[in-house]
Amino acid sequence: MRRDRGRKPKKKICSFCVEKIDSVDYKQYEKLKRFVTERGKVLPRRISGNCAKHQRQLTRAIKKSRIMALLPFSME
Amino acid sequence: MELYEAMIIISPELEKDDHQEVLDGLSSAITKNNGSVSTILDWRKRRLAYEIDKFLEGHYYLVYFSAEGTVIPEVEHYFRVTDEIIRFMVVRTDEQEFEAAAKKAASEAEAAKKAAAEEITAAAEAGEAEVKESADTETPEPVQDSQEKTAEAEVESSGTEDEEDKPAGE
Ligand SMILES: [Zn+2]
Numbered sequence: 001m002r003r004d005r006g007r008k009p010k011k012k013i014c015s016f017c018v019e020k021i022d023s024v025d026y027k028q029y030e031k032l033k034r035f036v037t038e039r040g041k042v043l044p045r046r047i048s049g050n051c052a053k054h055q056r057q058l059t060r061a062i063k064k065s066r067i068m069a070l071l072p073f074s075m076e
Numbered sequence: 077m078e079l080y081e082a083m084i085i086i087s088p089e090l091e092k093d094d095h096q097e098v099l100d101g102l103s104s105a106i107t108k109n110n111g112s113v114s115t116i117l118d119w120r121k122r123r124l125a126y127e128i129d130k131f132l133e134g135h136y137y138l139v140y141f142s143a144e145g146t147v148i149p150e151v152e153h154y155f156r157v158t159d160e161i162i163r164f165m166v167v168r169t170d171e172q173e174f175e176a177a178a179k180k181a182a183s184e185a186e187a188a189k190k191a192a193a194e195e196i197t198a199a200a201e202a203g204e205a206e207v208k209e210s211a212d213t214e215t216p217e218p219v220q221d222s223q224e225k226t227a228e229a230e231v232e233s234s235g236t237e238d239e240e241d242k243p244a245g246e
């Protein structure tokens with residue numbers, strides 16, 4: 001199932017699993033920033049490599065973080 | 077009894093000396109209703125990601141308290157009627173998260189002290205970083221094939237499964 005076509009193969013792994021994170025914390029907005037685009041949208045799982053569970057938690061955390069003005073709302 | 081975490085932002089117009097009064101008001105709203113405040117963490121003044129009531133920065137506090145869920149509306153009422161609190165959120169938490177937050181706040185306070193000494197350097201670096209960031213392209217890495225649509229749908233749908241995300245005590 002490899003389709004790296006000459007590109008350096010890069011395995012996507014969930015960084016929250018790697019760090020053994022139980023629940024994604026909305027207060028750690030510096031960390032959450034890595035998972036939003038410049039326009040403030042949540043990076044899709046396919047790109048971030050997050051597992052489904054952590055992606056769900058991440059989406060929630062980012063929402064809370066936005067409510068508290070720790071992260072910007074996305075600019076459409 | 078549940079453990080709750082309230083994050084509040086106090087208006088930058090309120091003098092630091094007057095913060096305690098706001099926090100005391102919150103504490104009494106909690107204790108009056110048979111709850112108890114375990115810790116208040118000073119999360120310091122931060123720049124807001126967007127304007128709130130025309131303010132670009134605010135002073136954050138984290139208030140940990142245990143109470144019955146019925147206390148939450150009382151607490152939220154206090155937030156609403158207190159003009160100096162420009163934004164608030166109450167979420168349920170647990171001992172583990174509380175410990176982690178306390179630890180992090182302590183180390184951040186330490187770091188803030190150091191940073192204050194090097195403020196000028198830091199400000200210059202931040203300015204540089206901002207310029208660099210905006211020059212970056214939106215897509216973080218090359219996209220293989222044409223699965224853009226699928227990914228987009230994934231993001232949208234993940235926004236709907238959000239029931240337990242409501243502020244606590246509903
Ligand atoms: Zn994971």
